[in-house]
């Protein structure tokens with residue numbers, strides 16, 4: 249495995265760190281195919297209630313621990329073959345720092361974060377292979393529902409899980425997408441292929457790629473327009489087609505275009521405007537992840553998504569008034 253330890257080998261578990269939307273989706277999907285341990289911050293039952301894309305619910309049993317308990321009981325578990333970091337970008341370094349004393353220094357990592365902040369930093373400092381993923385899978389944790397009015401008792405279905413179908417899922421797989429996996433230095437292609445194959449086998453369509461930097465920056469461009477605008481205005485993605493948003497979107501895209509050229513990032517074939525408009529249209533009914541975070545009172549990924557662009561603007565001496573104004577208008 250690029251001389252760095254077998255991410256796929258058989259009995260060695262993958263640790264999935266961060267029991268949020270994507271962490272639970274990956275853990276639930278993988279659990280039937282290979283050993284996984286999901287590490288979160290809170291005590292949880294050893295199962296995930298997953299609402300699949302087709303709207304059906306399944307309950308998947310798997311090993312779950314609090315991260316601090318796994319560290320304390322580390323000797324009871326096999327050495328992990330891969331650590332999948334599925335926290336938000338602002339929590340990733342802290343989670344990795346907590347785990348580091350319990351990991352072999354060359355343990356392969358897979359980073360699932362959006363933006364382009366943790367990826368270069370961790371790739372530079374981690375001794376083992378660092379794979380990055382760019383994924384269009386969409387998952388969310390449902391907000392707590394208001395207490396429902398009492399309903400007539402449902403007909404028994406002869407199914408021991410019938411109560412489960414009435415309860416709130418832990419995670420909703422909102423849309424199936426594609427996941428691209430590679431490393432920024434282009435040194436771990438074989439490992440990326442093994443990991444992508446395992447994910448694909450588990451139903452998360454994944455492909456190894458040699459241009460993960462480009463793919464991360466393209467996703468960053470989309471997120472840098474849609475996420476902060478929808479979060480700061482409290483609107484769903486489709487609202488961005490309203491005429492009053494046009495001048496701001498065009499100004500943002502023009503700055504992004506100049507920054508990408510300076511960074512040597514090839515534009516998408518149809519151009520930035522078409523790429524971003526296409527995503528707004530395709531996800532019109534969605535609440536962006538940043539809007540969901542604002543509504544839930546959670547920190548946003550503003551710094552991981554907007555700051556790499558503003559920072560690149562500063563390095564290349566390019567003015568970024570639209571990006572900077574949006575950065576200031578968006579909650580951290």
Ligand SMILES: NC(=O)c1ccc[n+]([C@@H]2O[C@H](COP(=O)([O-])OP(=O)(O)OC[C@H]3O[C@@H](n4cnc5c(N)ncnc54)[C@H](OP(=O)(O)O)[C@@H]3O)[C@@H](O)[C@H]2O)c1
Pocket residue numbers: 265266267268269270271287288289290315334335336337339342343346360361362363383384385386387388389537549
């Ligand atoms: N969700 C998607 O559809 C999607 C798609 C593409 C990319 N992404 C990217 O994937 C990353 C994760 O997104 P998400 O939507 O899954 O976020 P999320 O639902 O907020 O989940 C993050 C989880 O990490 C946990 N966490 C934070 N610090 C931790 C620590 N030190 N130890 C253990 N667990 C810790 C959080 O715990 P608490 O529960 O206590 O907060 C939370 O459960 C983000 O960078 C996002 O941009 C997400």
